Amino acid sequence: MQGTEAAVMDSSKSQNAPRTPRKRGATAEEMAGRQRDISVSEFFAKNRHLLGFDNPRKALLTTVKEAVDNSLDACEEAGILPEISVIIEDLQPDRPATAKSSRYRVTVVDNGPGIVRKQVENIFGRLLYGSKFHRLKMSRGQQGIGISAAGMYGLITTGKPMVIHTKPGAKQAAHHIELAMNTKTNRAEVTLDEETGDFPPLRFRTLTPGTRALSGEAGGFLDVQAYRSGTCVSIELEGRYQRGRGSVDEFLELTAIANPHGRFVFVPPSRVSADDEGDTPILAQAEAGAAAAAAVTTETQGVTVFPRGVQELPPETKEIQPHPKGIELGTLLQMLKDYEAAEKGTLFNFLQERFCRVSPSTAGALCEKIGLTSRRKVADVEPPMAEKLFEAFQNAKLAPPPTDCLAPIGVRQLLAGMLKGVRAEFYAASTRDAEVYRGRPFQIEAAIAFGGELPADETARVIRFANRVPLLFQQSACSSFKAVVETGWKNYNLQQPRGSLPVGPLVIMIHVASVWVPFTSESKEAIADYDEIRKEMRLALMECGRKLGTYLRKRQRMRREGERRDVFERYIGEISKAVNAITGTDARKLYDALLEQARKRTAQADQVLDEDGKVVKDEPMDEDGVIVVQSAIAPAPESDRISAPPVPERQPKRGKPADKPAAPAKTRGKRGGDGPSLF
Amino acid sequence: MAKSKSANAATKARDAATERKIVEMADGVAKRALGGREPMVAIPTRARSNTTWNKKKGILQMGDAAQERQLFNLNQAKSFMQTMLHGSSVKDLIAADKTLSLRGMFYKGLHTVAGTKEKTFADQDESDGILEDLEVSLGALREELHIFAKKAGTVVGNITLVDSGDEIDCRRMGSGGYAIPSIVEPDVIQFKKCEAKFVLHVEKNTVWSRFNEDRFWEKHNCILTEGGGQPPRGVRRLLRRLNEELGLPIYCLLDCDPWGHYIYSVIKQGSISLAFESERLAIPEAKFLGIRSKDYKACGLSDDVQIALNDNDIKRAKEIAAYPWFEAHKGWQKEIEGLLSSGFKMEVESLITKDISYVTEEYVPQRLKAKDWLD
CATH class of the missing domain: 3.40.1360.10 (Dna Topoisomerase Vi A Subunit; Chain: A, domain 2)
Structure with missing residues (x-):
């Protein structure tokens, strides 16, 4: 593959060569002299946009993202609840205000299992080296490009090596290693290698007033006690720090939503780059100190803490063998070759061992199909037979691949994540059953948050995740975006202009979990548009939408009932007085009798009639996957009513506000205190 | 003020009867309320659907359909309250032996609903409607309620x-x-x-x-x-x-336009909203002297007096033509047809173009003499 690339590149070079009056006459030998291997690192150094380093701003984000993804993967695989700190230091605080970019040091500290000394160079110093590429297992990273590419980018833009501190165990010393990648050889060159007792590096705790304040609390910030093991990676790079969409802030907010089992701390740089539009993060952040008890995002003197929302790790995911229907012919040939080299076994065994969902009888049947007995060696399988085998795979009746290899976030966790990150009044989430595309299992989850502090007249915000990693760019190229647009939100009492996102105070979250997420490119920004995937997305969104629709109708009814009761109560006093004036009947008795009726009737009448006067069944709101935050519900628009009820004569005063509509009794009484509740 | 004795006695008896009706209505509300049932007042429907054409008598009459005005109905709660308020006001009037104009009644019932910024009546029209409801509901005439119009x-x-x-x-x-x-x-x-x-x-x-x-x-x-x-x-x-x-x-x-025809119709047969009073208001014998559509030619009027019919006029004319008492009347069918086909209407004043006193000296006397009218 690399050879082909080289050839293409070289030929283009020769075409661009300056014209000479001499007739073109490069000989094959001359050309051969220029033809040589190019290393992966070199290729990506030249094509860094493929990896998400298009511009300084995105480079900064991608660096953070790759490091955080690795940390989360490592923690989960080791069964550790992740504790991840992201620190961005501005190394040129005195730069002129007009500077478009600056030099930053990005440091990500985790409490993961650490890395054994001899693997450090491979992990951080080589592209396409990793544990995740060769197996079908749900993980954030896939190709083994990420962190080393970030280090390479840093090296190219600043000349500074990567600094790694890693502590592989509680009783083992931490290593302090500095390494630079040689892009020609795709190997790391270590410039410093020492053992150290300073982990996590103390320096960070006194970096800013915010970190000093947080470090005071136990477990607040880089507390040594909390790091039995862990890794700390620092990369210096030319970047640009800005808030708003596609920023590090947004990435961390979203990561916290999709990973409620993690705790994240973000220390932003002391100043932001020039021409920062100053747009604040889109998701709401709590005021410092407010609602400290609840698990919501807090900010202390510039340092943002995304607390842990749930205490359980996601279930461990299993690695699976490829499904016969999910491979291509070339892959099959390669697998046959590999198997021959490794095992020299029979075709029968090959089919059983190297694929999932191939039972002994199926394997036998497949052998028969291509005219071979099950005892034939793999070595005897000729390419035409392999082709036949490939065809037989397509026609075979096979169970879909196992789905225990997937670890969806889960409805409860989705809700917890949304709850701490988005300030809304209504939350719903749903997890679909696993499905299959191209022989690879995947699972879709969706969640929506509605109302509360979300802006009411803007288009809904779509937040996308793949294997718990937020996708921040190329929204409209993403399958999930199309799925949102295709969903008929009007059915759920929302506005939706034709062919676009719904409009309203709405955040829509979509998560794709898969052993292999089909991205449209290596920078992993958009999910490829497979029909199977899009359909599942739509179904998940519809589930959430239905819950929202039910809620909105219910809310509307509750409001209407409130108004209705108000209307009745308003006039009852007048009526009692008038009747008293005509007949002499005791006004207070009348008032009480009528008030009692009013209260009874509004509760009844409301269930029986909708706005068109049709009989409707009361839909249960006690569904799974729904949270309603009563305190966030905007009050019904005040008409001309004020709070005191009409009081005839000696009517004792009533505390009206407490009797207001939508009283707790009507809303399941499941809320604990004023905080949001989960059910 | 020397009312005759008998008239005085009759008035007293009438007042007593009206008061009794009001108390009955309020009593019904109170009893239902205290008994835990929904308070309501029956109000005969004043709509076309509840109006019948009594061919024999030649008048419009109100049917038996009645609506129940309920307190616990969003659309009726306020008018229920207003009905009670006016009921109470009327009782006051009877007790004081005074009468009030419709506008006066509006002010008598007007105040802010306790505990709100809402007024009991938004405007006089609302109040007038409630008084008409009260009339039909109690089966008492406006004057029996001590109310008069301007x-x-x-x-x-x-x-x-x-x-x-x-x-x-x-x-x-x-x-x-x-x-x-x-x-x-x-x-x-x-x-x-x-x-x-x-x-x-x-x-x-x-x-x-x-x-x-x-x-x-x-x-x-x-x-x-x-x-x-x-x-x-x-x-x-x-x-x-x-x-x-x-x-x-x-x-x-009257004028030669749908409005004029309608006025005639009301004088002759009664109106839908006051169908309950037709018995004492309608004059089946009333005659329509003019202006007739034929007068444009008959009187030799100039083009200048024409006022073009608008869409609303045409619609209205067709509606009137379909009234049962006009529908069966060849003369009226011809008259309205004439109006529609000419495409214009005329006011009585258009006769002034002939001469200032043409209408009094020639037009009406000639018609009366010739017995040229519609009935």
């Missing part, structure tokens, strides 16, 4: 009336005429001396002035009335009494 209508002519004991000589009313009160029941107004042989009712005051100035009523020995467009109940009731008690034929001189 005066709108004038009479002059060869008749002497007694109004609340005062003698009114309608021959000596100058240029302004005698304003017809809202309540013209026999206990208020008695006919004393009448030489007139018929009544000419014209649509509006301007035309009436023309006739009065020309002393038409003197020359033709009649009574001249006007009702300011759609005549109020007082005017209609007076016409009806003149027709019924004194046997005077009623001739109407």
Whole structure:
């Protein structure tokens, strides 16, 4: 593959060569002299946009993202609840205000299992080296490009090596290693290698007033006690720090939503780059100190803490063998070759061992199909037979691949994540059953948050995740975006202009979990548009939408009932007085009798009639996957009513506000205190 | 104020009956409320669906359909309260033996609902509607509720009336005429001396002035009335009494347009909203003297008097043509057809283009002589 690339590149070079009056006459030998291997690192150094380093701003984000993804993967695989700190230091605080970019040091500290000394160079110093590429297992990273590419980018833009501190165990010393990648050889060159007792590096705790304040609390910030093991990676790079969409802030907010089992701390740089539009993060952040008890995002003197929302790790995911229907012919040939080299076994065994969902009888049947007995060696399988085998795979009746290899976030966790990150009044989430595309299992989850502090007249915000990693760019190229647009939100009492996102105070979250997420490119920004995937997305969104629709109708009814009761109560006093004036009947008795009726009737009448006067069944709101935050519900628009009820004569005063509509009794009484509740 | 004794006694009995009806209504509400049932008041429906055409009597009559006005109904809660408020106001009026105008009733019931910024009545129209409801609901007339409307209508002519004991000589009313009160029941107004042989009712005051100035009523020995467009109940009731008690034929001189036709229809058969009063307001014998669609040619009027029919006029004309009493009447069908096919309407004043007094000296006398009218 690399050879082909080289050839293409070289030929283009020769075409661009300056014209000479001499007739073109490069000989094959001359050309051969220029033809040589190019290393992966070199290729990506030249094509860094493929990896998400298009511009300084995105480079900064991608660096953070790759490091955080690795940390989360490592923690989960080791069964550790992740504790991840992201620190961005501005190394040129005195730069002129007009500077478009600056030099930053990005440091990500985790409490993961650490890395054994001899693997450090491979992990951080080589592209396409990793544990995740060769197996079908749900993980954030896939190709083994990420962190080393970030280090390479840093090296190219600043000349500074990567600094790694890693502590592989509680009783083992931490290593302090500095390494630079040689892009020609795709190997790391270590410039410093020492053992150290300073982990996590103390320096960070006194970096800013915010970190000093947080470090005071136990477990607040880089507390040594909390790091039995862990890794700390620092990369210096030319970047640009800005808030708003596609920023590090947004990435961390979203990561916290999709990973409620993690705790994240973000220390932003002391100043932001020039021409920062100053747009604040889109998701709401709590005021410092407010609602400290609840698990919501807090900010202390510039340092943002995304607390842990749930205490359980996601279930461990299993690695699976490829499904016969999910491979291509070339892959099959390669697998046959590999198997021959490794095992020299029979075709029968090959089919059983190297694929999932191939039972002994199926394997036998497949052998028969291509005219071979099950005892034939793999070595005897000729390419035409392999082709036949490939065809037989397509026609075979096979169970879909196992789905225990997937670890969806889960409805409860989705809700917890949304709850701490988005300030809304209504939350719903749903997890679909696993499905299959191209022989690879995947699972879709969706969640929506509605109302509360979300802006009411803007288009809904779509937040996308793949294997718990937020996708921040190329929204409209993403399958999930199309799925949102295709969903008929009007059915759920929302506005939706034709062919676009719904409009309203709405955040829509979509998560794709898969052993292999089909991205449209290596920078992993958009999910490829497979029909199977899009359909599942739509179904998940519809589930959430239905819950929202039910809620909105219910809310509307509750409001209407409130108004209705108000209307009745308003006039009852007048009526009692008038009747008293005509007949002499005791006004207070009348008032009480009528008030009692009013209260009874509004509760009844409301269930029986909708706005068109049709009989409707009361839909249960006690569904799974729904949270309603009563305190966030905007009050019904005040008409001309004020709070005191009409009081005839000696009517004792009533505390009206407490009797207001939508009283707790009507809303399941499941809320604990004023905080949001989960059910 | 020298009301006759019998009239006085009758008034008292009537008041007592009205008061009893109000108390009954309020009692029903109180009993239902205390008994845990929904308070309601039955209000006969004042809609076309509940109006029937009594062919034999030649009048519109109200059917038996009634609506229940409920307190616990979002659309009715407020009007329920208003009905009670007005009920209470009427009781006060009866007790004080005073009458109030419709506007006065609006103010009597007007205050801010306790504990809100909302007023009990948004405007007088709302109040007037409730009073009509109360009339039909109690089966009591407006005057029995001690309520009157503002005066709108004038009479002059060869008749002497007694109004609340005062003698009114309608021959000596100058240029302004005698304003017809809202309540013209026999206990208020008695006919004393009448030489007139018929009544000419014209649509509006301007035309009436023309006739009065020309002393038409003197020359033709009649009574001249006007009702300011759609005549109020007082005017209609007076016409009806003149027709019924004194046997005077009623001739109407109205514009040649759907509105004029409708006025005639109301005078003759009664209206939908007041169908419950048709029995004492409608004058089935009333005659339509003009203006007729044929008059444009018959009187040789100029193009200038034409007023083009608009879409609404056309729609209205077709509706009127479909009224059961017009539908079966060939003359009226022809008349409305003539109006529609000509495409324009004419006002009574258009006759002035011929001559200032053409209408009083030629048009009406000729028609009367020729007995050229519609009925």
